[in-house]
Amino acid sequence: MERNTTTIPQADIDRQLTFCREIAQMNAARPEQPLAFVDTYGCQQNEADSERIRGYLSEMGYGFTDDEEQAQIIVLNTCAIREHAEQRVLGNLGALVHVKRRHPDQIICMCGCMAQEQHVAEKIKQSFRHVDLVFGPHMLWKFPEFIHTLLTSRGRIFQIPDEAGSIAEGIPVVRQDKVKAWVSIMYGCNNFCSYCIVPYVRGRERSRQPEDILNEVRALASEGYKDITLLGQNVNSYGKDLDSPMDFADLLERVNAIPGDFLIRFMTSHPKDATQKLFETMARCEKVAPVLHLPFQAGNNRVLKVMNRKHTIEGYLDKIRALRALIPDIVLTSDVIVGFPGETTPEFEDTLKVLEEVQFDALFTFIYSPRVGTPAAKMDDPMPREEKLANFNRLVALQDAISEKKHAAYIGKTMRCLVDGESGDSRYPLSARTPGNRLVRLTGEPAAIGQFVQVKITDANKWSLFGEMV
Ligand code: SAH
Ligand code: SF4
Ligand code: F3S
Numbered sequence: 001m002e003r004n005t006t007t008i009p010q011a012d013i014d015r016q017l018t019f020c021r022e023i024a025q026m027n028a029a030r031p032e033q034p035l036a037f038v039d040t041y042g043c044q045q046n047e048a049d050s051e052r053i054r055g056y057l058s059e060m061g062y063g064f065t066d067d068e069e070q071a072q073i074i075v076l077n078t079c080a081i082r083e084h085a086e087q088r089v090l091g092n093l094g095a096l097v098h099v100k101r102r103h104p105d106q107i108i109c110m111c112g113c114m115a116q117e118q119h120v121a122e123k124i125k126q127s128f129r130h131v132d133l134v135f136g137p138h139m140l141w142k143f144p145e146f147i148h149t150l151l152t153s154r155g156r157i158f159q160i161p162d163e164a165g166s167i168a169e170g171i172p173v174v175r176q177d178k179v180k181a182w183v184s185i186m187y188g189c190n191n192f193c194s195y196c197i198v199p200y201v202r203g204r205e206r207s208r209q210p211e212d213i214l215n216e217v218r219a220l221a222s223e224g225y226k227d228i229t230l231l232g233q234n235v236n237s238y239g240k241d242l243d244s245p246m247d248f249a250d251l252l253e254r255v256n257a258i259p260g261d262f263l264i265r266f267m268t269s270h271p272k273d274a275t276q277k278l279f280e281t282m283a284r285c286e287k288v289a290p291v292l293h294l295p296f297q298a299g300n301n302r303v304l305k306v307m308n309r310k311h312t313i314e315g316y317l318d319k320i321r322a323l324r325a326l327i328p329d330i331v332l333t334s335d336v337i338v339g340f341p342g343e344t345t346p347e348f349e350d351t352l353k354v355l356e357e358v359q360f361d362a363l364f365t366f367i368y369s370p371r372v373g374t375p376a377a378k379m380d381d382p383m384p385r386e387e388k389l390a391n392f393n394r395l396v397a398l399q400d401a402i403s404e405k406k407h408a409a410y411i412g413k414t415m416r417c418l419v420d421g422e423s424g425d426s427r428y429p430l431s432a433r434t435p436g437n438r439l440v441r442l443t444g445e446p447a448a449i450g451q452f453v454q455v456k457i458t459d460a461n462k463w464s465l466f467g468e469m470v
Contacts, residue, residue, distance in 0.1 A: 005206040005241045006166040008141055013170045019144035020059035023151065027061035036062040037071035041089055042079025044231050044267070045202075046112055048182040049140055050077045053111070055172030056143050064174075068099050073107045073147070078114035080197045082369035086114055093128060100130045107150055109133040111140065116201035119372055121160050136160040137187075137202055141168035164188075165203025169212055179420050179450045180227040181220045185213050185251065189233040191270060193297070194308045195340060195368060195376040198233055207238050210246055214254060221260035226418050226450060227433070230255070230266040236273040249281040256285035261452070263289045263418065265437065271296060272311045274319055283326040290327050291436040294319070295335035295364075299350035303343050306379070313354060320358055331361045331436025338395055339368040339388030341379035348391045355398050361406050361438065363399045367392050400462045407438070407460035414470055417455040419448045428466055439464040 027034055036057045040050040053075055054064065065071050076093055079085045093110060100106050108131050114120050116136030124131050133146050139159045146157050165188050175181055188203040189196075213230075220228055230251075232238060238248040248266075255264055264287045269278075271294055282288045296316050298304055304312065323330055336351055355363070367388055370377040417432040417440055428441035430448060432455060440455055441464055448469070459466035 006164075008166050008168040010170060013141065013168060016056070016142060016144045017059065017172075019148040020056060023144065023148055024059065024061035026151065033061065033063045034072040035065040035070050036073040036075065037065050037068055038075045038077065039092070040077045041085055042077075042081060042113065044182050044229065045184065045187075045233070046077050046079060047176070048184050048231055049112070049137065050075075051173045051175050051182070052140060052171045053077065053143060054174035054176075058174050059172050060144060060147065068096065069102070071106065073109065074099075075109045075111060078110060078112035080113040080117055080120075080201055080371070082366065082371075084369065086120070089114055093124075093131065097128075097130045107132050107147065109135075109146075111135050111143075112137065113197065113201040116160050117197070117372065118160070118162075121158055125156075125158060131156070133157045134160065138163050138165050141166075141171060163203060165206060167206055167208055169208070177420075179225065179418065180229070181225045182229050182231050183213060183216050183220070184208065184231045185235060185266075186232040186238050190237070191234060191310070192308060194306060194379075195337065195371065195374055197371040197374060200373055202233065205234070205237055205241060207240070207242050209242070210239075210244070210251060210254065213251065214258065217255050218258050221258055221262050224450070225262060226452065227263050227265065227420070228255075230264065232266075233268060234270040234273070235266050236269050236275070236278065247277075249275065249278045252278075252281050252285055252288060256287045263287060263435065265289045265291065267293045269294050270311075271316050271319060272309070276322060279319075279323045279326050282323075289435050289437060290329060291331040291333070292323065293333045293335075296354060297335060297337050298340060298343065298347075299352070299354040300343070300347040303340055303347050303350075306342065307337075307340060307376075313350070317354070317357065329436070331434075331438065332358060333362045333364070334358075334360050335364045335366065336395065337366050337368050338392045339381075339383060341368070341370075341376055341381035343383070345383075345387065345391060348395075351395065352398055355395070355402060359402055359406065360399065361436065362403055363395075365392065365395055365399070404460075404462035407462065407465055410434075410438070410457040410465050411460055412457065414454055414456045416452050417442070417467070418452050419444070419450065421449060422446060432467070434465070440467050441465070443468045 038050050078089045115134050186207040188205045189199045190205045192199050239246040301312050419432045421431050423431040423441050430442040430444050432440040432442045454470045455467040456470045457465050457467045
């Protein structure tokens with residue numbers, strides 16, 4: 001059977017690495033090492049992409065800074081999911097005009113999901129003339145070539161082909177963290193939820209070969225990473241485009257079999273293909289963390305249908321029950337949209353009922369934001385903003401009460417937690433994560449960072465737990 005996913009030939013990636021070496025030679029001739037600033041917006045997928053951009057930049061001989069005044073290259077890796085995210089990017093990108101006036105040979109790049117939107121790219125072309133390079137997620141693998149062109153000739157580059165997307169292996173990576181790592185297992189989305197921009201900017205679903213994923217996880221485990229998150233817009237449809245018969249549950253099983261003391265997490269799961277087989281695999285695999293992020297978006301079946309979510313709320317609740325029967329202490333989180341076009345307040349109240357019934361540990365709540373080119377953006381949206389806001393506040397208040405109650409139930413328990421960094425709070429200087437990924441502020445010394453320790457939970461509020469090592 002033909003694999004229907006395009007893979008970038010290794011020779012093409014090698015050519016990019018040749019551009020990196022040429023740029024590194026030019027940079028070596030400078031009096032000081034030049035610096036780059038990579039500013040990331042949006043989801044973990046973008047964080048993972050930025051680690052590749054940094055990988056390329058490092059091969060080109062750049063060091064890193066968070067100060068735009070010091071940077072020779074500035075990269076904004078952007079998110080298009082909601083208007084607020086886009087406005088932040090445009091604000092920050094606009095402000096760089098002054099920075100570039102002070103440093104005229106600076107290279108300013110915009111990439112990521114926003115760059116892939118035609119109307120945004122057009123706006124940058126016309127009104128943000130200080131931006132030198134705009135490329136979408138499909139072109140990330142060619143980043144060294146673009147920089148090489150900018151360094152050796154004049155002009156601006158716009159590379160945002162509208163394509164289904166490909167897979168590029170062998171791009172160097174500079175990871176941001178020593179304890180937690182992201183591993184993309186697939187790219188793109190086929191679901192076309194009617195409100196969502198992702199399928200338009202990230203292309204069709206395509207799965208990396210299992211061996212490539214397993215090799216990456218093996219390397220991370222041997223480098224001492226303790227918390228590995230498998231990433232995809234909908235990990236549950238992993239493998240559908242592979243020629244070997246392999247689904248996400250099979251992949252989890254194989255990642256779990258890799259030797260080492262580390263936790264496996266994954267996100268995001270779509271309820272329509274979260275299967276009993278997946279739940280059984282999660283229950284059986286000791287490294288798979290007892291947590292599931294399963295967005296339901298809305299509690300009303302009419303609204304779900306117009307959202308094109310392809311699941312009902314009864315089906316969703318059945319899956320939650322099946323999962324809890326297998327893993328009683330599973331930590332559950334979800335995403336919810338308030339104010340989808342045409343959603344009435346009684347329909348919104350069905351969302352509150354789902355919260356009451358499921359008792360999520362945490363919820364990510366969003367007010368609907370119209371996205372150019374999506375079906376929902378053309379739908380009638382009669383509800384006034386104040387009513388949406390009032391509903392949103394009711395939702396947040398209910399979830400806050402549930403989170404507070406769930407967190408209080410941890411007090412007095414002792415659990416194995418991963419110390420993942422410093423908290424910035426002098427009374428509880430460390431931050432740690434429970435197996436279910438709840439945040440714990442912890443007493444103790446920084447030497448514990450990167451280790452699993454037994455933690456006694458002594459206090460809690462709606463945002464986090466507090467504890468001490470035992
Ligand atoms: N692939 C993931 C979600 C990616 S986007 C999934 O399907 O679960 C993360 C969340 O942003 C979504 O779950 C949804 O709740 C929210 N979101 C997406 N588009 C939105 C929009 N146009 N307005 C408001 N929230 C949106
Ligand atoms: Fe967007 Fe739906 Fe795809 Fe998630 S599954 S990325 S919400 S279209
Ligand atoms: Fe945003 Fe793109 Fe992620 S739109 S949420 S950065 S896939």
